[in-house]
Amino acid sequence: MHDVKTETVMDSAWSGGKSPFAIGSKKLGMWLFIVSDTLTFSVLLITYSYCRLTNPDWPRPFPIFPAIAFSTTMTIVLLASSLTMVLAVMASQRNDRKKTVMWMVATMVGGLLFTGLHLTEWMNMIFKEGFSITANPEGSPLFGAVFFGITGLHMTHVMIGVIYLGIVAVGYGRGKFSAEDVEVNGLYWHFVDLVWMFVFPMIYLMSVKY
Amino acid sequence: MSSEAHAVEEHAGATVGTNIAIWVGLVAITFLEVFLAYKALEPRLMLTILVMLSVAKAAMIMAWFMHLKFEKFSLVLLLIPATIFCLCMMFIFFYPEAFRLLQMRPH
Numbered sequence: 001m002h003d004v005k006t007e008t009v010m011d012s013a014w015s016g017g018k019s020p021f022a023i024g025s026k027k028l029g030m031w032l033f034i035v036s037d038t039l040t041f042s043v044l045l046i047t048y049s050y051c052r053l054t055n056p057d058w059p060r061p062f063p064i065f066p067a068i069a070f071s072t073t074m075t076i077v078l079l080a081s082s083l084t085m086v087l088a089v090m091a092s093q094r095n096d097r098k099k100t101v102m103w104m105v106a107t108m109v110g111g112l113l114f115t116g117l118h119l120t121e122w123m124n125m126i127f128k129e130g131f132s133i134t135a136n137p138e139g140s141p142l143f144g145a146v147f148f149g150i151t152g153l154h155m156t157h158v159m160i161g162v163i164y165l166g167i168v169a170v171g172y173g174r175g176k177f178s179a180e181d182v183e184v185n186g187l188y189w190h191f192v193d194l195v196w197m198f199v200f201p202m203i204y205l206m207s208v209k210y
Numbered sequence: 211m212s213s214e215a216h217a218v219e220e221h222a223g224a225t226v227g228t229n230i231a232i233w234v235g236l237v238a239i240t241f242l243e244v245f246l247a248y249k250a251l252e253p254r255l256m257l258t259i260l261v262m263l264s265v266a267k268a269a270m271i272m273a274w275f276m277h278l279k280f281e282k283f284s285l286v287l288l289l290i291p292a293t294i295f296c297l298c299m300m301f302i303f304f305y306p307e308a309f310r311l312l313q314m315r316p317h
Binding site for chain 2: 020042050072082187197205208210
């Protein structure tokens with residue numbers, strides 16, 4: 001038998017009977033993953049800034065046109081895919097399976113388009129301009145390592161996100177996954193978008209060739 | 211009600227109009243960043259402005275698109291201060307040590 005004091009503790013948010021954050025375990029797990037992945041990308045961007053500060057001959061390989069115009073288009077595509085993901089999550093909360101799957105497919109198209117544009121840029125830099133992981137035509141050879149390392153890891157996240165979206169869209173369409181699964185998938189996709197909001201200005205806009 | 215069901219019960223979120231407005235804001239900030247790059251500001255000033263704008267964009271994405279604005283404040287307190295603390299630790303310990311190693315390299 002509990003006394004009044006014990007019952008008060010049992011009713012509190014931290015007693016174990018409730019979720020203290022009022023979210024499911026999947027969502028909390030995704031948030032914790034996002035925090036750890038944030039630190040991974042932060043380390044890479046800090047390393048990039050360190051390499052740049054310590055190498056006075058750091059190259060500025062991106063002219064406003066076409067390189068910056070191209071990467072701006074990639075940014076807008078990624079932002080648009082985030083909006084379609086928001087609409088997918090909202091549709092799933094209304095239990096509208098058809099529209100949820102439709103918006104998730106639109107998000108996948110955005111992700112694939114972003115990857116296609118990114119690979120086009122890479123191919124142009126590697127085969128036409130002579131950039132590689134170990135060398136480049138002008139300035140510090142470290143540029144290639146950090147540029148391809150950071151943008152490559154981000155592109156890997158995008159590709160994993162597209163596969164993840166495909167799996168959840170099929171599962172949700174068949175009634176195997178819940179609206180919470182779509183929302184957790186959305187968190188991952190928005191995080192990929194969020195990382196690009198730092199990669200784009202730090203790597204591209206700070207390296208404009210005038 | 212089970213704890214899991216309680217945990218995932220639906221909470222208020224932004225409307226479609228608000229989300230579109232946030233998206234337009236994000237696109238507008240992106241174009242502002244590109245405009246600043248085009249104007250060729252002094253690098254330190256430009257880096258400061260770009261980082262501030264990027265943090266603003268990240269905050270908008272987290273608050274509205276990732277629903278953090280509509281979650282319990284305890285979740286925000288769990289995630290944000292821990293991340294900021296780790297980032298501060300990286301800057302405090304990584305940079306001085308990295309520059310010390312740089313000075314030690316043979317010339």
